Amino acid sequence: MPKLTDPFQRTIRYLRVSVTDRCNYRCFYCMPLRGVPWEERDQFLTFEELTRVIRLFTELGVDKVRLTGGEPLVRRGILEFVRQLSRLPGLADLSMSTNAHLLADHARDLKEAGVSRVNISLDSLRPEVFRRITRNGDLEAVLAGIDAALAAGMEPVKLNMVVMRGLNDDEIEPMFDYAVERGADLRFIETMPVGEAGIDGTDHFMPAVEILARLKAHAGAELVPVKGGKGAGPARYYQVGQGPARVGVISALSRHFCDDCNRVRLTAKGDLVLCLGQEDRVSLRDGLRQGLDDEEMKAIIRAAIARKPRSHEFNSDTRRVALRHMSSLGG
Numbered sequence: 571m572p573k574l575t576d577p578f579q580r581t582i583r584y585l586r587v588s589v590t591d592r593c594n595y596r597c598f599y600c601m602p603l604r605g606v607p608w609e610e611r612d613q614f615l616t617f618e619e620l621t622r623v624i625r626l627f628t629e630l631g632v633d634k635v636r637l638t639g640g641e642p643l644v645r646r647g648i649l650e651f652v653r654q655l656s657r658l659p660g661l662a663d664l665s666m667s668t669n670a671h672l673l674a675d676h677a678r679d680l681k682e683a684g685v686s687r688v689n690i691s692l693d694s695l696r697p698e699v700f701r702r703i704t705r706n707g708d709l710e711a712v713l714a715g716i717d718a719a720l721a722a723g724m725e726p727v728k729l730n731m732v733v734m735r736g737l738n739d740d741e742i743e744p745m746f747d748y749a750v751e752r753g754a755d756l757r758f759i760e761t762m763p764v765g766e767a768g769i770d771g772t773d774h775f776m777p778a779v780e781i782l783a784r785l786k787a788h789a790g791a792e793l794v795p796v797k798g799g800k801g802a803g804p805a806r807y808y809q810v811g812q813g814p815a816r817v818g819v820i821s822a823l824s825r826h827f828c829d830d831c832n833r834v835r836l837t838a839k840g841d842l843v844l845c846l847g848q849e850d851r852v853s854l855r856d857g858l859r860q861g862l863d864d865e866e867m868k869a870i871i872r873a874a875i876a877r878k879p880r881s882h883e884f885n886s887d888t889r890r891v892a893l894r895h896m897s898s899l900g901g
């Protein structure tokens with residue numbers, strides 16, 4: 571299988587695909603209240619185009635795809651799209667990131683269609699705090715979505731909590747208990763300065779070391795780094811005491827997670843984004859709509875990967891920031 575390797579000898583095996591920039595929530599660290607200037611729908615890649623691009627990536631060695639957004643479940647036809655993707659021979663792992671607002675009704679069908687696992691945003695277990703963070707979110711619907719994902723046998727169900735000082739940091743411990751009770755994975759995320767809304771989030775920045783110290787006190791046990799549990803993703807995992815509970819932390823600012831980055835991102839309008847924290851991007855839509863054949867498209871993808879930067883430039887002091895909104899990038 572041909573490999574996509576960048577100039578720093580990192581092999582790209584993971585594609586995150588934002589299927590829409592639209593969302594039914596307005597998390598304040600992700601999107602401005604008014605929403606973002608939506609892309610016109612005809613600017614979005616069609617599901618047919620997306621399937622073709624993803625097939626090309628699998629032929630270049632990518633075997634892991636995560637569907638994200640915006641909120642992927644608000645795009646009409648998503649289920650049929652998932653069915654198409656799961657027929658791609660090279661695709662070993664198809665997952666989704668969702669706010670779970672619509673998941674209660676879709677979890678079983680999604681699982682049957684080929685989404686084996688989900689990541690779900692859950693920043694608070696208190697309805698009023700949840701609403702303040704998401705601006706219009708419905709905690710009850712989300713909790714029902716989580717239960718539905720577990721009942722459908724998605725494995726693992728990962729809960730992602732963006733920890734924000736003064737907003738939800740008093741829920742680190744209850745969130746841990748909630749996840750342990752359900753056998754869900756839990757990951758704590760530091761706020762990242764992506765886009766205008768992301769800067770608002772960094773006003774509440776809380777470093778991972780502090781989160782871990784709180785958990786250690788709560789569990790009354792050591793947090794032992796899980797060997798080999800880091801994988802190529804940005805999360806670092808810790809076993810709580812003798813286990814089996816474990817937690818992950820995603821720490822963009824306080825630790826570089828770039829050295830073994832294996833991923834690139836595709837926006838809904840077909841821009842290949844080479845790094846979450848840099849502006850470099852290459853349009854694949856142009857080539858698709860100019861009628862380029864598979865080999866020509868692959869040449870564009872390879873040339874793009876050759877431009878992947880070594881690392882992001884997030885920096886908590888200078889607050890140097892990427893200009894995009896996280897909602898168009900999919901996290």
Ligand code: SAM
Binds near residue numbers: 897
């Ligand atoms: N709507 C889906 C969801 O909320 O899971 C998928 C897209 S969302 C952009 C993906 C992830 O990005 C979520 O876990 C969200 O919490 C995270 N995210 C968005 N903005 C962020 C920021 N400024 N800092 C850290 N994480 C952020």
Ligand code: SF4
Binds near residue numbers: 596704896
């Ligand atoms: Fe929507 Fe997810 Fe962004 Fe919240 S984090 S506004 S749910 S895309």
